[in-house]
Amino acid sequence: MLNFIGKGSAFNTDLGNTSAFIKKDNSLLLIDCGGTVFHRLQQLDILSGLESLYIVITHTHPDHVGSLGEVIFYSYYILKRKVNIFFPKKELMKSFLTSIGVSSEMYNINSFDIVYVRDRQLGQFAIEFLPVSHVDTIPSYGFIMKLNGQSFYYSGDANVISNKVIEKMKNGEINRIYQDTCGLEYENNNHLSLTKLCDIVSPEFRNNIYCMHLDKHITEQEIKDNGFNVVEIKY
Template sequence: MQELKFIGIGSAFNTKLGNTSAYIKKNSSLILIDCGGTVFHKLREINMFDGIEDIYIFVTHTHLDHVGSLGDVIFYAHYILGQKPKIFFPNKEQIVSFLINVGVTSDMYELNSNDFTKIDDIEFGEINIEFSQNTHVATMPTYGFVMSMDKEAFYYSGDSNDINNVILDRFNNGQIQWLYQDTCGLDYQGNSHLSLKKLSEKIPRELTNRVYCMHLDEHISEEIIRDKGFNVACIS
């Protein structure tokens, strides 16, 4: 499996690192994970859409640092590329309402709101996706997901202040090879993100090299993350 590359790895207020968004690109196919307010500009800046014929967008939740330019991507695909992106998000009502409110009509995209789905793509082959609800804020549903391809799997947390035991068990026994985890420096009761301290308590030291920290706030440094044995998601 190709390692995820990132458009940005910052939290909502850590603007110097950009909104957290990941992608995998292979020839004419693009997988995009979340699409915050800073993302479309960066995608255009690096010519991400050149040669792309199939666009798959996975949304973890509808905070603006994760969907703020989703409408722009759909508009660009529709008017410039002549394409209909495939959007994946388990809560149909919420994502449809959001897109209507930013002027996107249903003929501009395809929506898959299943918790479990399979994609057969000409470039990536078979991709299996399993969404699971996680804990972030009380005001909206938020999701992480496991994506499997090429006989490997990774977990992408989206924004979350925990890692559920099912995901941890699958990671510990090798069913999930990589974790991409929302990680912050601040540690306090009621935090909507997972602190590096709590992450270190959950992941055995011998497995920390298979965890990539992302959505970093301004209270954490790459040096501290690496000192704990974890990786930092890489902006490409």
Template sequence: MLKFIGIGSAFNTKWGNTSAFIKKNNGLFLFDCGGTVFHRLQELSIFDGVKNLYIVITHTHPDHVGSLGEVIFYCYYILGCKPTVFFPNRELIENFFACIGVSKDMYVLDSREKSGVIDKDFGDVSIEFLSVTHVETIPAYGFIMKQKTGAFYYSGDANNISQEVLTRFRNGEFDQVYQDTCGLDYEGNSHMSLRKLEEIISIEFRDKVNCMHLDNHIHPKEVIDKGFNVVEIFRG
């Protein structure tokens, strides 16, 4: 299971920017890196002992990349390592890094839609990006990550779950779903409302759906009462 540094939407600051990680020995996978994330990584001593860092980015909104530059700088100057950044739009992320002063010698970029690593701590890990519907101004992606301990789908910010993802989930290709979920429910919403999630996910699969990126208009009890899970904030 993923451990979450924060579980809130962009405006739900009390729960921090949604970001998760998996740490094993000297290896660390980090999923998104919003403005509050670097501070929490330091506060929780998550960087301790890290020699190999892999960062998966779903899209470039500030609550998902706001402290990405700080993380890369810290790795380069303090930890003495170059993180590998996974993001399928090379031009966009390279331009972003250039704008914030992160030079190309500070990181390794993997912009393939299907990629992965062989890591001494994690073993063979594959990452498959899938386009999701979020906003029209920038591309956004979810991804499926597979490792020897299991597989999961992570939506990033998305107002829907594609039929392909649903079919692969029902067929058992991955065993957990982490889904952006909100209380607000209106036409054109860029996030997945709880009502819509209820319509999409039948009751027998809900215990494998973990709601994250919660807004100010939803209470965890509402989510749990519908049969879904709510991710918890890792406290160390």
């Protein structure tokens, strides 16, 4: 469903900041926009000729919004288009963007918990934001997205998967779960360790889980040996 341009944690820069997209013709839906993302978008020539650009933000850590300003500037000055941002905390996002010199006429922001969009190329899609457990200093969200008759859950950075999401996966309402997964295991971890992921998801459902935001303390083979998938980076 998603094309990934990075799958690393903040310190695992070899894999790039975790970010994914869906593109059809001249419309692009981008998930998170960390410090390495604008450079990768340019390398892959993903931004050229866009008429509609939607960006879903899960939280405001630098590895998720570090190049958001650059993408907005590029869209506004080069593409002559406003970016459409989806993030539940409107004032927080506006304050952040103002602090890096992005003025309000350069973007639109939708802060509803449930968003419905009809795009000429992407079609109709819906996003339901769900608060997740990550850090105490800023709000963090995962979301369920429905597009073209299929649904997926994207965790953002989170140290647990809610029972609501697990049940929706088990009954077929969610086709895939994209989950923040790490190798480190310690008390009050801000990310979900592979050990805990194994405790949460029974073997028969693990093929529905795609691990992302990988740290340097885990290997893709470990993840696959436990029955899970790893997202692939688009080159």
